[in-house]
Amino acid sequence: MIAPRRRILLLFLVSVLFFFFFHGASSLNQEGRILLEAKGGLAGQPDALSSWNASDDTPCAWQGVNCTSGVVTAINLSDANLSGPFPSALCRLPHLASIDLSVNYINGSLTDADLAGCDALSFLDLFLNNLVGPLPDALASLPNLTYLDLSSNNFSGGIPQAFGRFSRLETLALVYNLLTSTVPDFLGDVLTLRNLDLRYNPFNAGHIPVSLGNLRNLETLSLGHCNLDGEIPQSLGRLSRLAYLDLSCNHLRGGVPEFLSGLSHLTQVELYNNSLSGRIPRGLGKLGALLRFDASLNQLEGPLPDDIFDGPLLESLHLHTNQLTGGIPAGVARSKSLSDLRLYNNQLHGYLPADLGKITPLVTVDLSRNSLYGEIPASICDCGVLVQLHLMQNSFSSRVPDGLGRCRTLNRLRLPGNALSGPVPSGLWGLPHLFLLDLRDNALSGRISPVISNAANLSSLLIEDNQFSGIIPPEIGAAVNLQExxxxxxxxxxxxxxxxxxxxxxxxxxxxxxxxSGELLREIQSWKKLSDLNLAHNSFTGGIPPELGGLPVLNYLDLSNNDLTGPIPDQLQNLKLSRFNLSNNELSGAIPPMFANEAFGSSFLGNPALCGDMAGLCPASGRTTANRYGYLWLLWFVFILAGLVLAAGVSWFTCRCRKYMNAIDKSKWTLKSFHKLGFSEQDILGSLREVNLIGSGASGKVYKVVLSNGETVAVKKLWTANMNGATMDDAFEAEVATLGNIRHKNIVKLWCCCTHKDHKLLVYEYMLNGSLGDLLHGNKGSVLDLPTRYKIALDAAEGLSYLHHDCVPPIVHRDVKSNNILLDEKFGAKVADFGVAKAVENGPKSMSVIAGSCGYIAPEYAYTLRVNEKSDIYSFGVVILELVTGKLPVDPEYGEKDLVKWVCSTIEQKGIEHVIDPKFDMRCKQEILKVLNIGLLCANSLPINRPSMRVVVKMLQEVRL
Incomplete structure (x- = not known):
């Protein structure tokens, strides 16, 4: 009996050991192994997947993996820095209901095969990735799919007809893609839809499908920027559950439809930037739940009906930039919820309701550029929440109401261009949160109150063209945030x-x-940001303070028409002045040498005791003819001597260069051509002399070389030392890999490259007019008129669009700037300098250093070092702003801002006209504004809000300058 028992016990122990051995060797379950397979298909090993460990029993504790009853049901790896193709292995998880891979760098195409097996899927979010190609039909075959977001990718082609066969889909978001054809009728067959968002796609011109009126469950319909035309179909009146309607920025015609009055759930309507006409339907105001109505930038006509404001929940009304007429209805003052009222840029006239603001909790009111008159209502801030009040360019009269002096929430007050009179309420000068006080061009009087010391946030004090009197109070020095x-x-x-x-x-x-009166201030060393000083037409006396020459960014100085005496300080020569006027004073002595030329002739008129050689400035100096001839002979002698020295130096240097090149020529150069050539490397090497040098940058020197066949080329000789963390070889390989394989009329042509040991040459087509940056910001900027600048912007945009959308893999330039846009003899623009360009086929790569130039670098790139097309688009937006403003991307004039922030803040504080280059013909103002808006859209701080380069090209083409 013992032996059998021992055998049984032995067999049991072996079985137990075998079980533990087998279990330890393959502990991870099948779903875990599928997930590891999906991980293996992604590029790199992002930190988000570091917890995915094969030694675990189950993946349910892994980051981004959610399980129900022990099986994987959801994958959420949003913003996990994933790259590579869509992980199709996920569709083998039998119970997977939700996939969220949004805000990553998933690339390549999404095919029907990738989705095979995803039958349990109800939620798919691939927002903000790099997917390309057509939308897959297979999505519509997923029987449980209710949510689909493919926004902010690069899907192209039309919306497939299969998308009309979704059986349970509730949300379809395809925003910011490259979809063409038209908005299809068959979407009206997806009766389960609650949210349809197709905004910002370059669809072909077409009507709003009448069939969309079949979507009785629809709550959100967003078709902004979809190239729609025609009238808004009456069928949309059947959308009884619609809460949000966005048809903005299209080409819609006709009137604001009456059926909007019958949509009882409507909370927001956006019809701005169309060509709508007629009156606003009187019944529209009866929408009990209307929260925001924005029909700006249309051509609406007729008076506003009184009952537009009667909706008990109306909070925000935007009807600005239309052709609305009539007065503002008295019903506006009856609203107990209206907080945002913007009716500017219309033809409204009449009085404002006398009790406006008494029971209406107004936060923002902008009625500028109308024909309103009468008094500003005394109750405008009675609810105590008013932040912005803009009433500029109307005909308001009487006084500024006392209530505004007690409006402590007020941030911005703009009342210029009216007929206001009398003193300003004392408290208004010292409101603690007031940022902008703009009272220009009225008939206001009285004194600046000493309580201005309490204006801790005041940045802009604009009170010119009034009748203010008295002294400037010393207390103004306590308003330390004043900039203007x-x-x-x-x-x-x-x-x-x-x-x-x-x-x-x-x-x-x-x-x-x-x-x-009195003397000018001398204790001004703290004015490090002062760029504009105008004290003309006063009664100042004494001398000009030498301290003015120490102001680092001063470029506008006007001290004319005063009683200033004494000499002009030599220190003023340190300034870089675009305007300089000391005329009509009592100055005396010699003009400093830098100013003693005809260019400054008008700067010193009316100073009889001031001496210089400029015609008509002051009496003859009394020097004899003999003396003048003596100076001439001395001058000629100096010129001849300098010429001899220069000739000797050039001869010596040329000899050295020839010896150097001959030494190099002893070994054979390797030439690699990318086009059919009519020259050899020997034609190039003999011309790399300093006399032919036309430029020098971070990557090397550029020479102009005239070949024996008469053709001209540009030759870049790369540095041998490291450049910003990248070697010469990196730059050389990037240029060759990029320009050697692409062909486009707006990409500079690389003829060939030459290599010899450590020496590397790149031979390009020669661009006669050099770089856009040098021309635009140099002394020849006047040759770039408005049509030429527009053509340059469009050419450069087409070049970048080719890189982003037509190259396989897509190419990110990474250093888009005006100096890297070259101009040919007809000012045609070509994108150049691809020394830091990167292909993005396998997703973004984290760079060790920032590539790009100051003022052009996208905000997110500066702190993530991740490369994508959106960073190029930001940089191109800066170039557009350079073209529109004529200003540099960074300049001391901006203080701590760059050009983008300067443009935005200047528009907000002063208006658009203050950022447009004064050289432009303002008869084309509307076209200029369109180009400016494109630049601002490209330079948006959020990458998602920047259009693709293909969309940018289309928008620029529509400007038609």
Whole structure:
């Protein structure tokens, strides 16, 4: 009996050991192994997948994996830095209901085969990836799919007809793709849809499908920027559950449809930027739940009906930039919820309701550029929440209401271009949150109150063209955030308060045409940001302070028409002045050498004791003819001597260069051509002399070489040392790999490359007019008129669009800037310098250093170092802003801002006209504004809001300058 028992016990122990051995060797279950297979198909090993470990029993504890009853039902790897193709292995998970791979770099195409087996899937979110190609038909065959978001990719072609066969789909979002054809009728067959969002696609022109009226469950319909035309179909009136309607930025005609009055759930309507006409339906105001109605930038006509404001939940009404007529209905003052009222840029006239603001919790009111008149309602801030009040360019009269002096929430007050009179309420000068106080061009009087010391946030004080009198109070120095003081054309008197020197953020001080007197301030060392100083037409005395020459960014100085005496300080020669006027004073002595030329002739007129050689400036100096001839002979002698020295130096240097090149020629150069050539490397090598040098940059020197056949080329000789963390070889390989394989009329042509040991040459087509940056910001900028700049922008956009959308793999330039856009003899533009370009076939790569140039680098690239097309688009937006403004991407004039921030803040504070290059013909103002808006859209701080380069090209083409 013992032996059998021992055998049984032995067999049991072997079985137990075998079980544990087998279980340990293959502990991870089948779903885990599928997930590891999906991980293996992705490029790199992102940190988000570091917890995916083959030694685990189950993947349910892995990051991004959700399980129900022990089986995987959801994958959420949003913003996990994933790259590579769509992980189709996930579809082998039998119970997987949700996939969220949004905000990654999934690339390649999404095919029907990738989706095979995903029958359990109900939620698929691939928002903000790099997917390309057509939309797969197989999506519509997934029987349980209710949510599909493919926004912000590069899908192209039309929406497939299969998308009309979704059986349970509730949300379809295809925003920001490259979809063409038209918005299809068959989407009206997906009766389960609740949310349809097709915005920002370059569809072909077409109508809004009438069939969309069949979608009785629809709550959100977003078709903005879809190239729609025709009228809004009446069938949309059947969408009884619709809460949000966006048809903005299309080409819609006809009137605002009456059926909107019958949509009882409607909360927001956006019809702006169309060509709608007629009156706003009177019944529209009866929408009980209307929260926001925005029909701006249309051509609406007729008066506003009183009952537009009667909706008890109306919070925001945007009807600006239309052709609306009539008065503002009295019903506006009856609303107990209206907080945002914007009716600017219309033809409204009449009085404002006298009790406006009494029970209406107004936060933002903008009625600018209408024909309104009468008094500003005294109750405008009675609810105590008013933040912005803009009433500029109307005909308001009487006084500024006292209630505004107690409106402590007020942030921006703009009342210029009216007929207001009398003193300003004392409290208004010192409101603690007031950022902008703009009272220009009225008939206001009285004094600037000392309570301005309480204006801790005041940045812009704009009170010019009024009748203000008295002194500038010393307390103004306590408003330390002041950046701009414009008080010209008033009746201010007395001395300049020394406390103005405390304003360290001051960039503009304009006090011209007042009655100010005394000496100019000398304690101004803190004015490091001052760029504009205008004290003309006052009664200042004494000398010009030498300290003005130490202001680092001053470029506008006007001290004309005063009683200043003494010499012009030599220190003023340190300034880089675009405007300089010391005329009509009592200055004396010699003009500093830098200013003693005809270019500054008008800067010194009316100073009889000022001496110089400029015609008509002052009496003859009394020098004899003999002396003049003596100076001439001396001058000729100096020129001849300098010429001899220069010739000797050139001869010596040429000899050295020839010896150097001959030494190199002893070994054979290797030439690799990318086009059919009519020259050899020997034609190139003998011309690399300093006399032919036309440029030098971070990657090397560029020479102009005229070949024996008469053709001209540009030759870049790369540096041998490291450049910003990248070697010469990196730059060389990037240029060759990029330009050697692509062909486009707006990409600079690389003829060939030559290599010899450590020496590398790149031979390009020669661009006669050099770089856009040098031409635009140099002394020849005047040759770039508006049509030429527009053509340059369009050419460059087409070049970048080719790189992003037509190259396989797509190419990101990474250093788009005006200096890398070259111009031929007809000012045709070509994108150049691909030394840091990267292909993005396998997703973004984290760079060790930032590539790009200051002022052009996208915000997200600066802190993530991740390469994608959106960073190029931001940089191109900066180039557009350069073309529109004529200004540099970074400049001390902006303070701590760059060009993008300067444009945005200047438009907000002063208006669009202050950012447009004054050289432009303003008869084309609307076209200029369109181009400016494209630039701002490209330079949006959020990558998702930037259009693709293909869309940018289309938008620029529609401007038609």
């Amino acid at each position: 003081i414009a008080a010209g054309n008033n009746q201010l008197a007395g001395l300049l308060p020394a406390t103005l020197g405390n304003l360290t953020n001051l960039s503009r001080l304009d006090l011209h045409n007042n009655s100010l």
